[in-house]
Amino acid sequence: AQKVTQAQTEISVVEKEDVTLDCVYETRDTTYYLFWYKQPPSGELVFLIRRNSFDEQNEISGRYSWNFQKSTSSFNFTITASQVVDSAVYFCALSEVNTGNQFYFGTGTSLTVIP
Amino acid sequence: NAGVTQTPKFRILKIGQSMTLQCAQDMNHNYMYWYRQDPGMGLKLIYYSVGAGITDKGEVPNGYNVSRSTTEDFPLRLELAAPSQTSVYFCASRTTASRYEQYFGPGTRLTVT
Numbered sequence: 001a002q003k004v005t006q007a008q009t010e011i012s013v014v015e016k017e018d019v020t021l022d023c024v025y026e027t028r029d030t031t032y033y034l035f036w037y038k039q040p041p042s043g044e045l046v047f048l049i050r051r052n053s054f055d056e057q058n059e060i061s062g063r064y065s066w067n068f069q070k071s072t073s074s075f076n077f078t079i080t081a082s083q084v085v086d087s088a089v090y091f092c093a094l095s096e097v098n099t100g101n102q103f104y105f106g107t108g109t110s111l112t113v114i115p
Numbered sequence: 116n117a118g119v120t121q122t123p124k125f126r127i128l129k130i131g132q133s134m135t136l137q138c139a140q141d142m143n144h145n146y147m148y149w150y151r152q153d154p155g156m157g158l159k160l161i162y163y164s165v166g167a168g169i170t171d172k173g174e175v176p177n178g179y180n181v182s183r184s185t186t187e188d189f190p191l192r193l194e195l196a197a198p199s200q201t202s203v204y205f206c207a208s209r210t211t212a213s214r215y216e217q218y219f220g221p222g223t224r225l226t227v228t
Contacts, residue, residue, distance in 0.1 A: 006157075035216055045205065045219040091157060093217075102173070103148070103207075103217055107157035 003027065004094050006106035013082050014114050021077040021109045023092030029053075031097040034068065034075045039089040039108070048090075051075065082113045117141055119220035121206050128196040128227045136191040136223050138206030146209045147189040148217065149173075149181065151202040158205065164189055196227045 005024045013019045025034065036048040049059065051068050059066045063080045079086050092106040122137045140147065145166045150158040150173075160173030164183040178200060180192040189208075193200060203224050207217040 037219075043203065043222055045207075047216045047218070050216050102160060102163060105150075105158040110155075 002106075003104040004092050004106035006090075006092055006109050008109045009107070010110045010112070012112045012114060015084060016081050018078060018080050019082050019111065019113075021079075021090050021092075021111065023075045023077065023106060025073050025075065025092070025094045025104075027073075027094060027096055029096040029098050033095040033097075035093040035095070035103075036066070036075075036077050037091045037093065039091065041088070045091070048077075079111075082111075084113050084115050087111060087113045119206055119208055119218050121204075121220035121223050123223060124221065125224045126226070128193075128225065130196060130198065130227060132196050133192070133194050134196070136193070136204055136206075136225070138189045138191065138220060139187050140189075140206075140208040140218070141187065142208060142210075142218065143186060144208035144218070145186065145211050146217075147183065148207040149179070149189070149191045150205045150207065151175065151200075152205060152222075153202050161191065161204075193225075198227050201225060201227045 003026050032053045034051045038046045038048055056068050065078045067076045089108045089110045091108045094104045119140045148163045149161040152158050159175045161175055161179050162173055162181040164170045167183050167186050170181050170183050183189050203222045205222050206220040209215050209217045
């Protein structure tokens with residue numbers, strides 16, 4: 001079973017639109033960590049954010065914001081006023097404390113921002 | 116502090132050839148990982164290591180081998196390369212605590228023809 005599901009394979013938005021990338025996870029652990037990574041066209045993987053399972057406060061960093069809801073096992077990522085430079089593949093990942101050796105990645109959402 | 120380095124950046128192999136993808140980190144991280152990313156797909160874990168001398172299989176280990184003789188290095192060996200192993204290979208490392216993110220290398224693009 002897929003531990004991290006990113007149902008949106010590809011999204012296209014026009015520049016300056018807001019866009020939300022969905023991430024749903026599955027775990028039996030009470031302590032776990034969630035991450036978002038960005039993979040621009042150049043190919044490297046860039047860490048964006050980490051959240052732990054005990055902190056459901058939403059976080060905002062510039063145009064980026066994250067909505068963590070344990071009740072729905074979701075950790076969604078919103079980009080406000082999207083820009084062309086936001087075009088990339090975005091990955092959500094899960095790390096469980098009890099099986100802390102592995103990270104589980106979703107299949108990624110490819111975002112294209114059209115100028 | 117170079118982070119995670121991978122060599123080579125690109126490689127073309129013929130079917131049946133073997134090669135080793137190199138990965139090194141200078142952050143004294145215990146955990147190291149090898150992933151493959153097929154075109155348009157997510158990351159799949161090949162092998163991982165929790166410390167020198169300890170390795171374990173991930174989701175897609177067949178056709179690969181690893182070793183971890185030092186904390187810094189985690190080479191991935193491909194034996195008898197097959198076209199199905201055409202992919203981008205990423206090495207990553209992190210500290211022991213689960214709460215910390217993985218740091219990724221720049222990737223190695225491998226084509227098997």
